[in-house]
Structure formats: structure tokens, C-alpha cells
Amino acid sequence: MAHPVPAINRQAFIAALEEFISQEALQTGVLLVDLNNLTDINLQTGYAAGDAVIHACLARLQALSKMPNTFFRIGSHHFAFIVPRISNPSLMSLAIHKIKQQLGEPVAVGKDQVQPDVQVGLAFGPPEAANAYLLLKRAERSLIDSRRGKPYRFDVIDDQKESEDQTLLAKAFKKALFGNEFELYYQPKKNLKTGKVDRVEALLRWELKGRGFIAPDQVVLLAEQLGESYTLTKWVVGTAVRQMRQWLGQWNLGVAVNIQAGLVNDPNLTHLVQDALSIWGLDSEYLTLEITESAIIEDMHSGLENLMRLKQAGIALSIDDFGTGYSSLSYFKNIPASELKIDRCFVRDMLVNEQDKHIVKIIIDIAQLFGLQVVAEGVEDGETLQYLAELGCDYAQGYFIAKPLSVADFEIWIKHNAG
Known part of the structure; x- marks a missing residue:
């Protein structure tokens, strides 16, 4: 019987790294090891083979x-x-050599031999110029450079300004999170069967005084780095559910909320969602959780039970950015999704790019085969909207319909555009 794959524990790593940095007088280093081809192994050989490679x-x-x-x-x-007490950073090259040597041998999976593709990134710094998030960011940058064939850097990187900026931004994030300074904007989704707008997507916005709007991806990354992903998601879900409840009766809108990849396997996610629905008295049929395709594929085993619990609670699940990852029919047998979202990169040029047009049509056909609804993102003109409707797409969103709007602007817009 296969043993379960050890859990991912990023926060424990961050805490341990901070502890080493605070205790050491010398430099502390980080080595990131990436099994570059694990997703390919999962899809080509099966998840049992992928688990065997992880264990080995x-x-x-x-x-x-x-x-x-x-x-x-x-x-x-x-x-x-974590590599503590570094007196000579260039000696980290020996550690990298050992790692690659250890993982260089193929892994036996039944009668087959599977070869891991290993990449390593490094970072280091003295206590006065390092923190866990900065070292992790440097190591991730080094990992990207390593994949591109660039040599490792063993000189000291002067990024004190970057560190100070990150610290200020982290403090501002904490203040915004607990001071209710975030906003949700709402982007309409047009039902292509009825011509009406009966759904919206809730999108996080943070306007920081003196800096303008902070990119949503950066906000999500900050939440992850500060261990506040759950708290931020709780705020987003609660705020979106409350807003739908307030609009109920005047506009009966369904709302889609994006769930961070790291929360897909969090056992408290179902409770978070159910609590929000219960507090604000909204039926589960009005809520959809959007989860990226990569999060589903990469964390299939640990997240599947969670997704099933959400489905049993009546929460609809949408696979976001479909087609941009390692799309495979195999996981449709297991994932309890009710919707696919076609990524804007395929929709934007589909009328002038035959490949994109074929991809969009194939995705719609696949969705219909599996009884799923389809939402097309990035619709920017009427011709594209019309063609999507002809292909049998269920919903569309994009700037041609409306950009994301603040609550006040959305209420003005929908009074004139509900259908």
C-alpha cells in the first residue's frame, strides 16, 4: 500500500528560517530544489508514479x-x-552538487525507471540584511536563472532598499487587512443563453496611499508570505457573500470568488465558506469558488477530499485559466467541478488566430461532454461575443461587457444593463 505524500508546510519553513537568521552571526543560506518534471510524470505515467518519485x-x-x-x-x-553558519558562500556549490548527485539516479516505479529533472536555486545573506521572505524570493529568482542555464551568483546582492520596501508594504498590508481597507470590485458575467447579467466575479482591490493600486497578484503573494492567506480569503468570501445578500431581491446575482492555490487542501476551507453563507443568510447556489487548473493538478490527492466536501455542501467549483496548464481529460473523472473558464489568451485573438479558435471550440465541446458550463474571459468585442454564443459557450466576461466596477459604479451599471 502506498504511503501518503508528506504534507506541504511552507509556513513551518518560513518560521524555521526566521529562527536561524535571528540566531546566527554568520550568513544563513537557502537551497530550493525543484522536481521540474513532476507534473509531466503525473500526467504521462500516473499520479502513483509521481508519488513514488516524491517519496524517493x-x-x-x-x-x-x-x-x-x-x-x-x-x-x-x-x-x-536551510544552510546555517555560512562562512564562505561559494561552498554552497558543493551542497548543490551533492543534491544533484543524490537525485540524479532514476527512481524505480514498478518495472519502469523514471528520471527526475532537478533544478536548484540558492540565496544567502547576513542577519542585518536578510529576512525569510527576502531569502526565499532571491532563491526563487536563482531557480529561474538556473532553469535558463545562467551560472550561480556567490557575491553579496545589495537589495537593502528592496528589503525595506517589502517590510513597509508588509506593515501596510497588515494594517489594511485588519482595518478593512481592501475593496471588492465586481465584473459582470453575461449569460449567453438569455442575454442577461446574472453573475459577477468578485475581484480584490487595494489602493495604498501614495502608491496607487497594488497589483492583485502582489497582494496574494504578500498574504501567503505573511501567513495571512486564510484571513484574507475569509474577508473576501464574507464580503462577497454579504454584498450578494444585500442585492438579493433587487438583483439575484451569483458570485464567483477566487481561492488561493495554497488553500485548496486546507481542511478549514469548507467551514470558512459555510460560515459566511450562514452568517449572511445566503443560499449556497449563489456562490462559486474559482480554483486555478495548476492548483488542482499539482495538489490532486491532498485537495480532492476538500473539493468533494465543498461540492457536498452545495458549493459550485470552477476551474480557472483552463487550457494554460497541463490540461488532461484524466482528472475530469475525479474533480467535482461544475464550470470551466477559458483563459483570455485564447479568447482575445480567436477570430484572427485559427489555433486559438480551435482550442476554444474544443474546450467548449469537452465541457459539454462532461456536463460543465463554460465561461469565456477577455471578451473585448461584439464579434467575439457572438461567435462564443454560436459555439455554445454559456457565459462571457470582459471589457466589451464591462470592466471590474466598484460597488457604487456596479449598481449604476446594472440598473441600465441587467438584460
Whole structure:
């Protein structure tokens, strides 16, 4: 019987790294190890093979860890070493060599041999010029450079200004989160069967004085780095549900809320959603959770039970950005989704790009085959909207219909455009 894959624990890694940085007089280093081809292994050979590779690589990497609390699994195919007391950073090249040597041997999966594709990124810094998030960011940048074939840098990177900026932004984020300074904007979704707007997507916005609007991706990353993903998601879901309840009767709108990838396997996610619906007295049929395709594929086993619980609670699930990842028919057998969202990169040029047009049609056909609804993102002209309707697409959203709007602007807009 296969053993369960060890859990991802990014926050434990961050906490341990902060502890080492605070205790060490010398530099502290980070090594990020990425199994670059794990998703390919999962899709081509099966998830059992992928799990076997993870177990084998974990055992090999743990054999290299000489100190407690220095080795962690921080992503579906990402691992991290903390390297304390670095007197000569160039010696980290020896550690990288050992890691690649340990993982260089194929993994036996039944009668087959599977070869892991390993990439390593590094970062280091003295206590006065380092924090856990900065080191992790540097290591991730190094990992990207490594994939591109660039050599490792063992000189000291002067990014004190960047560190100070991140610290100020982190403080501002905490203040905004607990001071209710975030906003939700709402982007209409047009029902292509009825011609009416009966759904919206809730989109997070944060306007910081002196800096303007902070990019949503950066807000999500800050929440993850500060361990506040759950709190932020709770605020977003609660605010969106409350707003739909206030509009109920005047406009009976369904709302879609984006769920961060790291929360897909959080056992408290179902309770978070049910509590919001209960507090504001909104039926579950009005709420859809949007989860990215990559989050579903990369965390299939640990997140599946969670997704099933949400479905059993009557919460609709939507696969966001469909087609941009490693799309496979195999996971449709297991994922309890009710909707696919076609990514804007296919929709935007579909009338002038035959490949995009074929991809959009195939996705719609697949969705209909599996009994799923389809939402097309990035609709920017009437011809595209009309063609999507002819293909049998269920919903469309994009600037041709309306951009994301504040509550006040949305109320003005929908009075004139509900259908």
C-alpha cells in the first residue's frame, strides 16, 4: 500500500528560517530544489508514479540533512534546505552538487525507471540584511536563472532598499487587512443563453496611499508570505457573500470568488465558506469558488477530499485559466467541478488566430461532454461575443461587457444593463 505524500508546510519553513537568521552571526543560506518534471510524470505515467518519485526524492534529500528542522517540502514539487553558519558562500556549490548527485539516479516505479529533472536555486545573506521572505524570493529568482542555464551568483546582492520596501508594504498590508481597507470590485458575467447579467466575479482591490493600486497578484503573494492567506480569503468570501445578500431581491446575482492555490487542501476551507453563507443568510447556489487548473493538478490527492466536501455542501467549483496548464481529460473523472473558464489568451485573438479558435471550440465541446458550463474571459468585442454564443459557450466576461466596477459604479451599471 502506498504511503501518503508528506504534507506541504511552507509556513513551518518560513518560521524555521526566521529562527536561524535571528540566531546566527554568520550568513544563513537557502537551497530550493525543484522536481521540474513532476507534473509531466503525473500526467504521462500516473499520479502513483509521481508519488513514488516524491517519496524517493524525499528520502534521498533527507539523508543529506544533517541538522533538525532544516529540510521542508514547501510545494507540490518544491523542497527547501536551510544552510546555517555560512562562512564562505561559494561552498554552497558543493551542497548543490551533492543534491544533484543524490537525485540524479532514476527512481524505480514498478518495472519502469523514471528520471527526475532537478533544478536548484540558492540565496544567502547576513542577519542585518536578510529576512525569510527576502531569502526565499532571491532563491526563487536563482531557480529561474538556473532553469535558463545562467551560472550561480556567490557575491553579496545589495537589495537593502528592496528589503525595506517589502517590510513597509508588509506593515501596510497588515494594517489594511485588519482595518478593512481592501475593496471588492465586481465584473459582470453575461449569460449567453438569455442575454442577461446574472453573475459577477468578485475581484480584490487595494489602493495604498501614495502608491496607487497594488497589483492583485502582489497582494496574494504578500498574504501567503505573511501567513495571512486564510484571513484574507475569509474577508473576501464574507464580503462577497454579504454584498450578494444585500442585492438579493433587487438583483439575484451569483458570485464567483477566487481561492488561493495554497488553500485548496486546507481542511478549514469548507467551514470558512459555510460560515459566511450562514452568517449572511445566503443560499449556497449563489456562490462559486474559482480554483486555478495548476492548483488542482499539482495538489490532486491532498485537495480532492476538500473539493468533494465543498461540492457536498452545495458549493459550485470552477476551474480557472483552463487550457494554460497541463490540461488532461484524466482528472475530469475525479474533480467535482461544475464550470470551466477559458483563459483570455485564447479568447482575445480567436477570430484572427485559427489555433486559438480551435482550442476554444474544443474546450467548449469537452465541457459539454462532461456536463460543465463554460465561461469565456477577455471578451473585448461584439464579434467575439457572438461567435462564443454560436459555439455554445454559456457565459462571457470582459471589457466589451464591462470592466471590474466598484460597488457604487456596479449598481449604476446594472440598473441600465441587467438584460
